[in-house]
Amino acid sequence: xxxxxxxxxxxxxxxxxxxxxxxxxxxxxxxxxxxxxxxxxxxxxxxxxxxxxxxxxxxxxxxxxxxxxxxxxxxxxxxxxxxxxxxxxxxxxxxxxxxxxxxxxxxxxxxxxxxxxxxxxxxxxxxxxxxxxxxxxxxxx
Amino acid sequence: xxxxxxxxxxxxxxxxxxxxxxxxxxxxxxxxxxxxxxxxxxxxxxxxxxxxxxxxxxxxxxxxxxxxxxxxxxxxxxxxxxxxxxxxxxxxxxxxxxxxxxxxxxxxxxxxxxxxxxxxxxxxxxxxxxxxxxxxxxxxxxxxxxxxxxxxxxxxxxxxxxxxxxxxxxxxxxxxxxxxxxxxxxxxxxxxxxxxxxxxxxxxxxxxxxxxxxxxxxxxxxxxxxxxxxxxxxxxxxxxxxxxxxxxxxxxxxxxxxxxxxxxxxxxxxxxxxxxxxxxxxxxxxxxxxxxxxxxxxxxxxxxxxxxxxxxxxxxxxxxxxxxxxxxxxxxxxxxxxxxxxxxxxxxxxxxxxxxxxxxxxxxxxxxxxxxxxxxxxxxxxxxxxxxxxxxxxxxxxxxxxxxxxxxxxxxxxxxxxxxxxxxxxxx
Numbered sequence: 001x002x003x004x005x006x007x008x009x010x011x012x013x014x015x016x017x018x019x020x021x022x023x024x025x026x027x028x029x030x031x032x033x034x035x036x037x038x039x040x041x042x043x044x045x046x047x048x049x050x051x052x053x054x055x056x057x058x059x060x061x062x063x064x065x066x067x068x069x070x071x072x073x074x075x076x077x078x079x080x081x082x083x084x085x086x087x088x089x090x091x092x093x094x095x096x097x098x099x100x101x102x103x104x105x106x107x108x109x110x111x112x113x114x115x116x117x118x119x120x121x122x123x124x125x126x127x128x129x130x131x132x133x134x135x136x137x138x139x140x141x
Numbered sequence: 142x143x144x145x146x147x148x149x150x151x152x153x154x155x156x157x158x159x160x161x162x163x164x165x166x167x168x169x170x171x172x173x174x175x176x177x178x179x180x181x182x183x184x185x186x187x188x189x190x191x192x193x194x195x196x197x198x199x200x201x202x203x204x205x206x207x208x209x210x211x212x213x214x215x216x217x218x219x220x221x222x223x224x225x226x227x228x229x230x231x232x233x234x235x236x237x238x239x240x241x242x243x244x245x246x247x248x249x250x251x252x253x254x255x256x257x258x259x260x261x262x263x264x265x266x267x268x269x270x271x272x273x274x275x276x277x278x279x280x281x282x283x284x285x286x287x288x289x290x291x292x293x294x295x296x297x298x299x300x301x302x303x304x305x306x307x308x309x310x311x312x313x314x315x316x317x318x319x320x321x322x323x324x325x326x327x328x329x330x331x332x333x334x335x336x337x338x339x340x341x342x343x344x345x346x347x348x349x350x351x352x353x354x355x356x357x358x359x360x361x362x363x364x365x366x367x368x369x370x371x372x373x374x375x376x377x378x379x380x381x382x383x384x385x386x387x388x389x390x391x392x393x394x395x396x397x398x399x400x401x402x403x404x405x406x407x408x409x410x411x412x413x414x415x416x417x418x419x420x421x422x423x424x425x426x427x428x429x430x431x432x433x434x435x436x437x438x439x440x441x442x443x444x445x446x447x448x449x450x451x452x453x454x455x456x457x458x459x460x461x462x463x464x465x466x467x468x469x470x471x472x473x474x475x476x477x478x479x480x481x482x483x484x485x486x487x488x489x490x491x492x493x494x495x496x497x498x499x500x501x502x503x504x505x506x507x508x509x510x511x512x513x514x515x516x517x518x519x520x521x522x523x524x525x526x527x528x529x530x531x532x533x534x535x536x537x538x539x540x541x542x543x544x545x546x547x548x549x550x551x552x553x554x555x556x557x558x559x560x561x562x563x564x565x566x567x568x569x
Contacts, residue, residue: 099499101415
């Protein structure tokens with residue numbers, strides 16, 4: 001999951017740089033790839049990882065809920081970036097990209113530093129069954 | 142307590158913002174003090190006005206910004222629960238404000254009562270702050286070099302305050318204490334143990350995050366705070382009496398650690414994946430370059446005694462450290478933190494239906510750049526004024542305007558926040 005975060009970062013930086021140079025065709029391609037990967041990542045967490053954690057700990061209202069909320073915020077920002085791209089509005093694109101970047105980074109750090117270690121601990125017994133599922137879903141991106 | 146609680150602990154926006162908006166005002170005051178006093182103030186670090194200006198920057202600008210930032214950073218980034226942040230900010234912020242004012246007045250007038258008053262208020266304000274924030278960073282379930290750095294920084298702050306209060310008491314009572322050595326130790330803990338360790342700990346987090354750089358290597362990230370603390374412990378032992386060579390060796394050990402941190406930060410920024418250059422990146426780079434200039438200057442001062450023994454040499458290092466490194470880095474950080482917090486709070490207020498303005502709409506990149514250039518001009522003038530006293534007054538004015546500009550930019554961002562918040566409330 002951690003490696004997949006870094007992969008999303010690359011695509012994001014690429015799309016942002018292309019938009020800054022008004023290379024909209026390139027930006028469209030990178031943003032499209034970024035959006036696809038982001039969705040795969042979010043869905044993997046929301047449909048596999050979080051439910052497994054919630055079932056193991058009984059915690060449904062805590063960290064996973066917050067992470068789901070932040071996923072919704074990020075989806076909204078990506079939608080706005082796509083709109084700015086259609087209108088070729090570099091200023092709006094850069095503004096949303098800036099916000100998304102920080103939101104995404106602090107989200108990743110919370111997951112990597114706090115949530116994933118918690119999940120690792122609470123799912124220690126299931127690693128064998130969950131690992132391949134996660135890998136397969138992320139690889140299909 | 143389960144760590145999951147730390148996820149939604151972001152304090153109300155007024156908690157960090159009151160500190161952030163106060164910080165530049167002390168910078169303006171420091172600039173005006175230089176404008177008033179002129180070149181003589183920079184002739185020696187022991188000039189009363191130089192001591193006053195130093196503390197306007199360290200306990201005014203820097204401490205306000207750093208305390209405000211920690212009240213936000215510790216819960217959201219380090220997973221530590223801050224006990225009643227609104228109450229703590231309500232106590233610490235005004236106490237620090239008055240304490241800094243008293244201390245500056247004390248240096249300018251040398252009235253014992255003012256020194257004692259300032260010491261008591263600092264101990265009260267920072268005592269509360271260290272207990273609450275210290276408890277949070279010690280009890281957080283999160284791990285990693287940032288947490289280690291935050292813990293060491295809290296120790297650094299405690300030692301700095303204790304030594305500062307001792308010095309103030311010594312000055313007030315005229316006691317025959319080794320005040321010069323105590324001052325160097327106090328400054329070392331304040332700038333190194335608190336300031337630089339905190340800057341490093343926060344950098345481990347934000348440098349990769351803002352610019353998509355690789356992470357700091359683990360050995361360096363862990364090594365910098367621990368080695369700085371070790372060096373400072375040795376530095377403190379100079380009270381027992383050291384030959385000058387050993388004292389110098391300890392100083393250079395500390396500077397080597399600081400230099401390694403600066404070089405690594407610049408290297409990471411050079412390897413960033415994000416192509417877009419923003420104002421914060423340029424502020425941060427300037428700060429790291431200044432840190433390296435400090436190391437180079439200290440080497441030069443050691444090698445060429447006619448420079449090193451000049452009373453202006455420590456002033457040169459002081460301007461580089463306070464204005465060049467810390468004010469610059471804080472300025473750059475504020476430009477990321479303030480618009481992002483605006484966005485985050487507005488977004489939560491409006492739910493998914495009303496989308497807040499983007500970060501660039503809260504504070505345009507162009508305005509941050511303009512202030513960056515003003516800041517660089519002020520920094521260059523200040524550094525030149527150390528050696529050319531005629532430039533002192535223009536430098537003071539330039540720095541006051543630079544900080545005024547920063548304040549104006551922050552106020553602009555807060556206004557956008559308020560307008561939008563009122564619109565959300567009116568719609569609800």
